[in-house]
Structures are given as C-alpha cells and as structure tokens.
Amino acid sequence: LTKNNRKKFRKLFLSLHGYEQSQLFENFSLAQRKIIYSYLTPEELANVFDDTEEDPVEAGKYLDEMPPAYVARLLREMYMDNVVDILADMRPLKRRKYLNLMQTGEAAQVRNLIHYEDESAGSLMTTEFIAVKEDLSVGSAMHQVKREAQEAELITYIYVIDEAGVLVGVLSVRDLITHPDDEAIKDIMITRVLAVDVNEDQEAIAEQVRDYNFVAIPVVDEAEKIVGIITVDDIIDVIDEESAEDYSHLAGVDTQTISHNPFQTAFKRLPWLITLLFLGMLTATLINHFDTLLSQMSVLAVFISLITGTAGNAGTQSLAVAVRRLAMNSHLKITRLLLNEVATGIIIGVVTGVCVWLMVGFWKQDLVLGGIVGAAMASAIFVANLAGSIIPIGMEKLGVDPAVASGPFISTLSDLTSVLIYFNIAQYFLQMYGH
Amino acid sequence: LTKNNRKKFRKLFLSLHGYEQSQLFENFSLAQRKIIYSYLTPEELANVFDDTEEDPVEAGKYLDEMPPAYVARLLREMYMDNVVDILADMRPLKRRKYLNLMQTGEAAQVRNLIHYEDESAGSLMTTEFIAVKEDLSVGSAMHQVKREAQEAELITYIYVIDEAGVLVGVLSVRDLITHPDDEAIKDIMITRVLAVDVNEDQEAIAEQVRDYNFVAIPVVDEAEKIVGIITVDDIIDVIDEESAEDYSHLAGVDTQTISHNPFQTAFKRLPWLITLLFLGMLTATLINHFDTLLSQMSVLAVFISLITGTAGNAGTQSLAVAVRRLAMNSHLKITRLLLNEVATGIIIGVVTGVCVWLMVGFWKQDLVLGGIVGAAMASAIFVANLAGSIIPIGMEKLGVDPAVASGPFISTLSDLTSVLIYFNIAQYFLQMYGH
Structure with missing residues (x-):
C-alpha cells in the first residue's frame, strides 16, 4: 500500500476473505484508507463493509471520508441490513444526506427498516431474498433465481408468494435443482412455512432457528406478506450477544463494551x-x-x-x-x-x-x-x-x-x-x- | 395415534418439521413408539432422529425397540454425524451389533469417526458433502450435484478436489447456477479455501465460522484431503454449549445437565x-x-x-x-x-x-x-x-x-x-x- 503499487495491492487484498479484509481495513490510517478508496471499487469495498464486525458508528465515520458518488455506489452494493445498521446510528441530518445519495426505491426501504425496534425481527432482517410466484414452473423459477442470485444474501431457500405477496410456501435450491423444469412450483413447495413477525423479539427468533436448524427464516408483516429474511450469521451474533448479556448480569458488570479508559x-x-x-x-x-x-x-x-x-x-x-x-x-x-x-x-x-x-x-x-x-x-x-x-x-x-x-x-x-x-x-x- | 388411524396420523405427522416431530416423539410411550415404527418408514423416522435434541444415550435406547432391518435402514438414512453421536455413547458390544447391521462402507466410516476426540472437528463433522474434481466443467459438476443433492447435508458449498482428494478450491451453488455449463470449474472456483484440521478444537472452529459468516467449513486431514464438513447448525450448538459452560463456571455450578432428583x-x-x-x-x-x-x-x-x-x-x-x-x-x-x-x-x-x-x-x-x-x-x-x-x-x-x-x-x-x-x-x- 505504501509503495503505491495498486495492482499488487489489489491482487493480494482481493484474494482475502471479506472478514480478513475488514480486519486489515480497520487498522489502516486515514491516509491509507484514502488510498484504499482509490484502489478499490465501491463494489469491492461493499464486500469489506458487509463482513466487518466494526461498530456501526465507526463504519459510519468512514463514509464521511469518501467522495459522495463513491458512497452512493457502496451503499447500493452492500446488503440492506448492514446499510440500515450504519444509518440507524447516525444523526438525522447526516442520515438524510446519505439517504439522498441512494436510489429512491432503496432509500425508501432503508427508511422503513430503520423504524423497526432494536432487537426486533425487523431490525435484523435483510430485504435481499428470492421470492417466486406460486404459479411458476421449476424452469422459470430457476431462471429468476439465476437472475437474482448475485443480489440475494442467501439462495438456500426460495420463498413462494401469491399474487398479493403473501408467503404461501418455501422450497430449497436443492429442490429446484433436482426437479424437472416443467414441474409446477406449487406441487413441490412445502406449504407449512415457519415465519416470524416483524416485531418479534430476537431471542425468540434465535431459539427457533437453533431448534429447527434453519439457515434463514422469513419475516412477515401483519398481512402475512414476506418483507425480509433473517440469516443464520445474524442469528449467531444474537446468540452471542444474549449469552454475553446473561454472563454480564451474573457478575453484575457489563462485559461487552470494552473501554481502555x-x-x-x-x-x-x-x-x-x-x-x-x-x-x-x-x-x-x-x-x-x-x-x-x-x-x-x-x-x-x-x-x-x-x-x-x-x-x-x-x-x-x-x-x-x-x-x-x-x-x-x-x-x-x-x-x-x-x-x-x-x-x-x-x-x-x-x-x-x-x-x-x-x-x-x-x-x-x-x-x-x-x-x-x-x-x-x-x-x-x-x-x-x-x-x-x-x-x-x-x-x-x-x-x-x-x-x-x-x-x-x-x-x-x-x-x-x-x-x-x-x-x-x-x-x-x-x-x-x-x- | 390411539385410534389406529394410520393414514390420518401420517398426514398430520409428516406435515410437521423434523424438530416438531422429534419433540412429539420424545413424549410418546413405548407402546406408542412401537406403533410409530409400524406407521412410519425408516426414511421418515430418520428425519425425526436427525432433528432431535434428545440425548444420544436416549436415542440409542430407541434403536433397541425396533426390528433390526428397520434400524439398518434408519441408520443408513440418517446423517453420518448424528449416527456417530448415537453409536459413540453405546457400550462396545451393542455398538458392534449396530455396526454389523450397516453397510460395510458406512460402518467403516462410522468406525473412523467414532475415534475422533470429543469436541474436535472430527467429532462434529459429517461426511455427507459434495466434492467435485477440479477438471470438470460447470455442466458436469451440476450433473453430479443433482445426483448427490439428496444425500448431502448441505449443498451451499461445492468443494473442489484434485486427483488425490486434496482440497484445492470451493464454489457456491450460486456460482454453479449462474455460470454457463461449458466453463471449467477450475476457472470459477475460489482457490483460497479456509479449512480446519480434524483435530482442531470446536471452540476455535466456532470462532472462525462466526467471524467469516460461513454456513459450513471443510475439515481436512494431515494430507490436506477433505474428510468432512461442519455445518452451521452444529456450530450453533457448540456456541450454546461453550457459553453455557462459561456461565456455569462463573457460578461454580453445572447448569447444563438438568436433574429432577x-x-x-x-x-x-x-x-x-x-x-x-x-x-x-x-x-x-x-x-x-x-x-x-x-x-x-x-x-x-x-x-x-x-x-x-x-x-x-x-x-x-x-x-x-x-x-x-x-x-x-x-x-x-x-x-x-x-x-x-x-x-x-x-x-x-x-x-x-x-x-x-x-x-x-x-x-x-x-x-x-x-x-x-x-x-x-x-x-x-x-x-x-x-x-x-x-x-x-x-x-x-x-x-x-x-x-x-x-x-x-x-x-x-x-x-x-x-x-x-x-x-x-x-x-x-x-x-x-x-x-
């Protein structure tokens, strides 16, 4: 990075996993980060931000260092749940600034998500899931999955909805792969889908995902319409957080926030x-x-x-x-x-x-x-x-x-x-x- | 169940998720369980056993109640890691009896897995994963995935091996779906695969899966050959277990084993x-x-x-x-x-x-x-x-x-x-x- 060798840095850095990239990124100085912003595309940096374990407040500060157009593309590429985490912790004025940089549709989604209560399903979920209409055939559903696969956070489960957007079934990508193209989705889907309400508490959700061994669980609103999914990686964070809380209470001290002062x-x-x-x-x-x-x-x-x-x-x-x-x-x-x-x-x-x-x-x-x-x-x-x-x-x-x-x-x-x-x-x- | 209505019971019971089925099953009496064994096929019961949270010792006792041919098919249908959990807790003589019921190849695998130390990668892993040769094309790999999908515990990641079985790459089923059939696996796979050693401690593995947001992690032997995978649902159990352990230690009491005496x-x-x-x-x-x-x-x-x-x-x-x-x-x-x-x-x-x-x-x-x-x-x-x-x-x-x-x-x-x-x-x- 110091040698101004863009090509070499890119090759090395991009060969790492997003989590490792984020660990490195967090240790860079402001000057180094500025170089990063010129070396990496917003798409590549989105990957780093998606896998970071940095505090959302810190991550928000990085955004201020980037050119507006760069931020706009970065936010578009990141998973929705992570964008919401960062923006939720900002002052209203600053948040509005970043929302204005986003596309109208996405900004509206973020605005919606920000309003869910902390520790509720709504605040944990991501909106990048794949939902197919129930009257499709396996072949055309597969076509849609191929098209949307890059955007979705997880493609293990394909959710099935009716005309009104109500969640009526679920199937795994495995089912899609192994069934012939001309079969109807309706015939192979599981109609008894476990879903959680947007307002449900995270502890109860974590329990369900753990008991049922799910990789993701769908989130529905009052009208049973699917509004998002919660993926197992976020559930693991919840489990960690809840058990650290219990541990802290037992000792009568907060062991989670680390302070060096x-x-x-x-x-x-x-x-x-x-x-x-x-x-x-x-x-x-x-x-x-x-x-x-x-x-x-x-x-x-x-x-x-x-x-x-x-x-x-x-x-x-x-x-x-x-x-x-x-x-x-x-x-x-x-x-x-x-x-x-x-x-x-x-x-x-x-x-x-x-x-x-x-x-x-x-x-x-x-x-x-x-x-x-x-x-x-x-x-x-x-x-x-x-x-x-x-x-x-x-x-x-x-x-x-x-x-x-x-x-x-x-x-x-x-x-x-x-x-x-x-x-x-x-x-x-x-x-x-x-x- | 009491009304001797096989058809109705099957319809109701099979519409439930494996975890719910297992919760019901655990509450049945011996007589009721005997009826279950006649109502359900071993394949269907395998599903129940795979999702149970019952103590392996208890699960082992159920096996004794079933006809030998039924057990044989049940064990064949269950995921390998769960079979190992049950057999590992049995007396040697009884274990040998059940191993004799299994197919030679599978019995040998179970024998191998049983010898891994408790809390090591080897004791957590399952051997039902999908590995493709590196010289395949996307199309033929997809063909293999379709064939093996029903057996595998998870198809999110497809592992790539060389002639000797050494793990050389990984790709997601998403990559397989979105790339054209004639591309070479070698060209689209990620060559920097994170894997854990069979003897690695479960706590360290849990940390990696959590940090990297993996859904599964491959397990390799000393020769870097892939021998199994550990799936995120087992990792969640490890995280739960470890945090309950920390909690217990802080209070100086075992809070995990519940006794009513x-x-x-x-x-x-x-x-x-x-x-x-x-x-x-x-x-x-x-x-x-x-x-x-x-x-x-x-x-x-x-x-x-x-x-x-x-x-x-x-x-x-x-x-x-x-x-x-x-x-x-x-x-x-x-x-x-x-x-x-x-x-x-x-x-x-x-x-x-x-x-x-x-x-x-x-x-x-x-x-x-x-x-x-x-x-x-x-x-x-x-x-x-x-x-x-x-x-x-x-x-x-x-x-x-x-x-x-x-x-x-x-x-x-x-x-x-x-x-x-x-x-x-x-x-x-x-x-x-x-x-």
Missing part, C-alpha cells in the same frame, strides 16, 4: 457496587444491633464470614441454575423447580451444617459453639438457596428479565439473612445452654 | 461448596488469630461482612471482564489489561473507601474507626479486583481454561485477603491512635 471502566462498575454497599451497610447495622452478644462472646465474630460466604456461594449456584432453566424452557413447571430447590437446599444445608459442626466442634473443643455455627450455616444456606430460585422466578412473573438478578446481589442479600439467622440462633442457644 | 442436584453442587468451605475455614482461623483485638474492640466485627462482601463483588466483576476478554480476543495485550485493572481498582477502591469512611464516621461518630473501615475497604477492593484479573490470566498462561475460575472461588478467596487486610490495618491504626 480506567475512569470509564470504574464508573461503569461503581453504581452496582455502591448500591450493594448500602445493602451491606444494612447487614453491618444488624450486626451492630447484636453488639452486647458479640462483646460477651467475641468468638462469634470468627465465623461471620464463613457463614455469609458459604451461603452466598450456594445462593449464586441456585440462581445460575434457575436463570438458565427459565431461559431455556418456556414451559417450565415452576412449582416443580421450587420443590426441587427446597429439597436440594435441605440436603446441602444439612451436609454442610454437619461438616461445620464437627470442624468447629473439634477445633474449639466446644460442641455447643459448633452447633450454633452448624445450625446457622444450614439455615443460611437453605434460605440463600431458596432466594436464588425465588427471586429470578418472581422477576420472570413480573415481566422483568430474570438474568438481571446478579450473583453479587444474591450474595449481598444473603449476607443480610445469614447474619440475622446466625445471631438469632446464637442468642437462642446461649439462653438455652447459658454458655 | 434433589439428591443428584445436591451432590453436584456440594463438592465445590465444601472445597470453598475449607477456604472459608482458613479465613475463620485468621479472624480467630486476631481475637484479642476483637475482644478489645468488638465493633470491628460489625464491618467484617461489609468489607468481605464488597471486595468479593468487585472481584467477581473484574473476573467476568477478564474471562470474557480472554475468550473473545486471542491477541489480547495482557499488560494493558492488567494496567487498566490496576487503575480501575484504585479508582473503585478510593471512591468506595471514601464513601464508607464518611458513612461509618458519621454513624459511629468516630472518624478513626471510619478510617480503618474505609482504608481496609479500599485496599481489599484493590486486591480482589486485581486477583479477579490475574487469576484467569495466569490460568490461561498455564494452559487451563480461565473460565474455570468461578465467582464463588474469587469471592471466597477475597474473604481471606480482605480479613487479613482489615485486621492488620485496624491493629496499625490502634497502635497509632491508641483508641
């Missing part, structure tokens, strides 16, 4: 930490409430962190299980899950409690103290374990995403209940045995 | 809890070590759980960020990540520490006590935050999956360091100010 990083994590700090202060006030007990028997302080820590761990485990099961299974029997957790909590609590009773009993040569710690441990684990299930289930019932209940939240909350249980049990035992 | 559930969670319990006992011993300090100033006990809890939360956050960044980016600059975490830890520590200093100072009307708690909080957060990054990075360096470092582990470990920091700071302050 420690102030930004810190101020992203602080709100949650400070919120939990207040919950922690409540626990401290509670312990403070028992200060006479503590000053009588300071050995109790030794086991506070053991009990709160272990109960928190058990709560986090049951939380993760509940959140996953709620996410995986929409027909989950809630009572069954809860009953199972109650029983599990009892078993875990009793086993851990007995372990602790023996350990503390032998260590301190005091089976009553061991009993206090063991009983507190068992009860605290039982409560934390149950809270770890009930809280996400309750959130689901209230229509809140249960994944938002984070591990740190459950363990901080369980600190509170554990301390409450611990000191009450201690007080009760001391009255009983007058230690 | 509380004893099983409990005994899956207990090992990790008990291990952490020992670490928690260490913390207790440490607090015990400071018992003179505690009995002098029992108010110190009030803030133990506040400090350990908050530091644990901060540690979990930085752990999640580090694990995700290690997973996402193989060319990560470790020093940069660490420096960023050090700075973030200082900022978070100082902000939280000052909050706590003021809160405790006003509450207890004692700025020295507030200072002790605040300083301990700041240092404990800093250490936990750093540990949350260093531990996964160290594990990655040692070749261990960093996702194994769980949130509960980090927070239990940080309990230990937090307590150590807290009591040392308290001791130091008391010596200074002689409270």
Whole structure:
C-alpha cells in the first residue's frame, strides 16, 4: 500500500476473505484508507463493509471520508441490513444526506427498516431474498433465481408468494435443482412455512432457528406478506450477544463494551457496587444491633464470614441454575423447580451444617459453639438457596428479565439473612445452654 | 395415534418439521413408539432422529425397540454425524451389533469417526458433502450435484478436489447456477479455501465460522484431503454449549445437565461448596488469630461482612471482564489489561473507601474507626479486583481454561485477603491512635 503499487495491492487484498479484509481495513490510517478508496471499487469495498464486525458508528465515520458518488455506489452494493445498521446510528441530518445519495426505491426501504425496534425481527432482517410466484414452473423459477442470485444474501431457500405477496410456501435450491423444469412450483413447495413477525423479539427468533436448524427464516408483516429474511450469521451474533448479556448480569458488570479508559471502566462498575454497599451497610447495622452478644462472646465474630460466604456461594449456584432453566424452557413447571430447590437446599444445608459442626466442634473443643455455627450455616444456606430460585422466578412473573438478578446481589442479600439467622440462633442457644 | 388411524396420523405427522416431530416423539410411550415404527418408514423416522435434541444415550435406547432391518435402514438414512453421536455413547458390544447391521462402507466410516476426540472437528463433522474434481466443467459438476443433492447435508458449498482428494478450491451453488455449463470449474472456483484440521478444537472452529459468516467449513486431514464438513447448525450448538459452560463456571455450578432428583442436584453442587468451605475455614482461623483485638474492640466485627462482601463483588466483576476478554480476543495485550485493572481498582477502591469512611464516621461518630473501615475497604477492593484479573490470566498462561475460575472461588478467596487486610490495618491504626 505504501509503495503505491495498486495492482499488487489489489491482487493480494482481493484474494482475502471479506472478514480478513475488514480486519486489515480497520487498522489502516486515514491516509491509507484514502488510498484504499482509490484502489478499490465501491463494489469491492461493499464486500469489506458487509463482513466487518466494526461498530456501526465507526463504519459510519468512514463514509464521511469518501467522495459522495463513491458512497452512493457502496451503499447500493452492500446488503440492506448492514446499510440500515450504519444509518440507524447516525444523526438525522447526516442520515438524510446519505439517504439522498441512494436510489429512491432503496432509500425508501432503508427508511422503513430503520423504524423497526432494536432487537426486533425487523431490525435484523435483510430485504435481499428470492421470492417466486406460486404459479411458476421449476424452469422459470430457476431462471429468476439465476437472475437474482448475485443480489440475494442467501439462495438456500426460495420463498413462494401469491399474487398479493403473501408467503404461501418455501422450497430449497436443492429442490429446484433436482426437479424437472416443467414441474409446477406449487406441487413441490412445502406449504407449512415457519415465519416470524416483524416485531418479534430476537431471542425468540434465535431459539427457533437453533431448534429447527434453519439457515434463514422469513419475516412477515401483519398481512402475512414476506418483507425480509433473517440469516443464520445474524442469528449467531444474537446468540452471542444474549449469552454475553446473561454472563454480564451474573457478575453484575457489563462485559461487552470494552473501554481502555480506567475512569470509564470504574464508573461503569461503581453504581452496582455502591448500591450493594448500602445493602451491606444494612447487614453491618444488624450486626451492630447484636453488639452486647458479640462483646460477651467475641468468638462469634470468627465465623461471620464463613457463614455469609458459604451461603452466598450456594445462593449464586441456585440462581445460575434457575436463570438458565427459565431461559431455556418456556414451559417450565415452576412449582416443580421450587420443590426441587427446597429439597436440594435441605440436603446441602444439612451436609454442610454437619461438616461445620464437627470442624468447629473439634477445633474449639466446644460442641455447643459448633452447633450454633452448624445450625446457622444450614439455615443460611437453605434460605440463600431458596432466594436464588425465588427471586429470578418472581422477576420472570413480573415481566422483568430474570438474568438481571446478579450473583453479587444474591450474595449481598444473603449476607443480610445469614447474619440475622446466625445471631438469632446464637442468642437462642446461649439462653438455652447459658454458655 | 390411539385410534389406529394410520393414514390420518401420517398426514398430520409428516406435515410437521423434523424438530416438531422429534419433540412429539420424545413424549410418546413405548407402546406408542412401537406403533410409530409400524406407521412410519425408516426414511421418515430418520428425519425425526436427525432433528432431535434428545440425548444420544436416549436415542440409542430407541434403536433397541425396533426390528433390526428397520434400524439398518434408519441408520443408513440418517446423517453420518448424528449416527456417530448415537453409536459413540453405546457400550462396545451393542455398538458392534449396530455396526454389523450397516453397510460395510458406512460402518467403516462410522468406525473412523467414532475415534475422533470429543469436541474436535472430527467429532462434529459429517461426511455427507459434495466434492467435485477440479477438471470438470460447470455442466458436469451440476450433473453430479443433482445426483448427490439428496444425500448431502448441505449443498451451499461445492468443494473442489484434485486427483488425490486434496482440497484445492470451493464454489457456491450460486456460482454453479449462474455460470454457463461449458466453463471449467477450475476457472470459477475460489482457490483460497479456509479449512480446519480434524483435530482442531470446536471452540476455535466456532470462532472462525462466526467471524467469516460461513454456513459450513471443510475439515481436512494431515494430507490436506477433505474428510468432512461442519455445518452451521452444529456450530450453533457448540456456541450454546461453550457459553453455557462459561456461565456455569462463573457460578461454580453445572447448569447444563438438568436433574429432577434433589439428591443428584445436591451432590453436584456440594463438592465445590465444601472445597470453598475449607477456604472459608482458613479465613475463620485468621479472624480467630486476631481475637484479642476483637475482644478489645468488638465493633470491628460489625464491618467484617461489609468489607468481605464488597471486595468479593468487585472481584467477581473484574473476573467476568477478564474471562470474557480472554475468550473473545486471542491477541489480547495482557499488560494493558492488567494496567487498566490496576487503575480501575484504585479508582473503585478510593471512591468506595471514601464513601464508607464518611458513612461509618458519621454513624459511629468516630472518624478513626471510619478510617480503618474505609482504608481496609479500599485496599481489599484493590486486591480482589486485581486477583479477579490475574487469576484467569495466569490460568490461561498455564494452559487451563480461565473460565474455570468461578465467582464463588474469587469471592471466597477475597474473604481471606480482605480479613487479613482489615485486621492488620485496624491493629496499625490502634497502635497509632491508641483508641
């Protein structure tokens, strides 16, 4: 690129896959990018932009560096869904500028697509699909496929529509190839087509594509007319995004946006930490409430962190299980899950409690103290374990995403209940045995 | 099904997608399944088995219920990768029985595939792909595709091989359709094919398919000969599996295998809890070590759980960020990540520490006590935050999956360091100010 060798650069660069080209492109300087714009045709650069994983905002900035005529052709060549992604993140004024550069028909399509809600089928779909009329023969459908193949994002499925544009069937390109030219499309198509509504949420769509092993799924409007398709590569991005979200929630931190500025990083994590700090202060006030007990028997302080820590761990485990099961299974029997957790909590609590009773009993040569710690441990684990299930289930019932209940939240909350249980049990035992 | 109405059942059942058929099938009783085997041809049932999400062990049990001739045809019709999944989980004796039912060629292929390591390309791939010789014309290649289309799992990509079977190129069915019959395959194929080695790990493969937006990726042996393809539907399963694994690790519990027996559930969670319990006992011993300090100033006990809890939360956050960044980016600059975490830890520590200093100072009307708690909080957060990054990075360096470092582990470990920091700071302050 530096040697001004256009031919050599083109040969090397164009032999790469679009994804590799985009990785290179993102590392070029402004001056280098300007050279690229003169070396590559807009058609070739469209390929790079279609396969990029760059943030749409960044990609939008590149457009500003190009001559208007170049942008116009670039946008025409790119897949519609990617163009929409870039334009959707622009300021209205700038967006209008680029829409004016596009052909009237395409600009109207983009305007339509931009209005779909984020994370809906409409915002994921592309409009470059192949739809044939139901009264065609295999031969003439094949003819149409040949004509439109270069434009379409995917030709694995050919969708069949009636006069009004309503989706009535689907066939694979495989069917088209293997059936004789004079057969009617109507006779070989599958009439039971699974389609999603333009307003459907991306998580539900991803589930369908995964379960049915589709390579693409058609999107229809209220009138059952096909308006676009969602391809599996976009579904993979959705799956990645959703699982990263769940993971982030579990840790109570956004792990998706990467920032190299420690102030930004810190101020992203602080709100949650400070919120939990207040919950922690409540626990401290509670312990403070028992200060006479503590000053009588300071050995109790030794086991506070053991009990709160272990109960928190058990709560986090049951939380993760509940959140996953709620996410995986929409027909989950809630009572069954809860009953199972109650029983599990009892078993875990009793086993851990007995372990602790023996350990503390032998260590301190005091089976009553061991009993206090063991009983507190068992009860605290039982409560934390149950809270770890009930809280996400309750959130689901209230229509809140249960994944938002984070591990740190459950363990901080369980600190509170554990301390409450611990000191009450201690007080009760001391009255009983007058230690 | 109960009405013995074969025709009606077939019509209804066969209008469903394979995934829906399999969902129904899994809910049938043994008697009902026996009827199914008489109602459906093995070819039709193969479709059900190919789209099932049932555990391979369960699917293997169904085979035992069928007449041998029926099984033989069923296995022949199913995709090779799914047959291998089922047979791989059987006892050797039983497996041999089914292999004997298969055609010699296919049985040999299955035997080969079974030996690939779990989670390797070889265990994911299917052998039903289309490969054409490089010296063919478009027309004769199309002829071959038509012939083999029904057998192949996917015809989106046609792979091109030389005389020795070495993978030399690839083209899409789209290219085949749009190019004239007399053109040579050699002239239209892409020669730079991305392929994976049979022994490559599934996580790396999933990353490639996702980045490059492939619908399938070819698998080659050491001699660069194509031996199979991995299709995107299997890649989605891998992505799901890997993210569920990361999620499970973060909570220190297996969220994937669902069990309805509380004893099983409990005994899956207990090992990790008990291990952490020992670490928690260490913390207790440490607090015990400071018992003179505690009995002098029992108010110190009030803030133990506040400090350990908050530091644990901060540690979990930085752990999640580090694990995700290690997973996402193989060319990560470790020093940069660490420096960023050090700075973030200082900022978070100082902000939280000052909050706590003021809160405790006003509450207890004692700025020295507030200072002790605040300083301990700041240092404990800093250490936990750093540990949350260093531990996964160290594990990655040692070749261990960093996702194994769980949130509960980090927070239990940080309990230990937090307590150590807290009591040392308290001791130091008391010596200074002689409270």
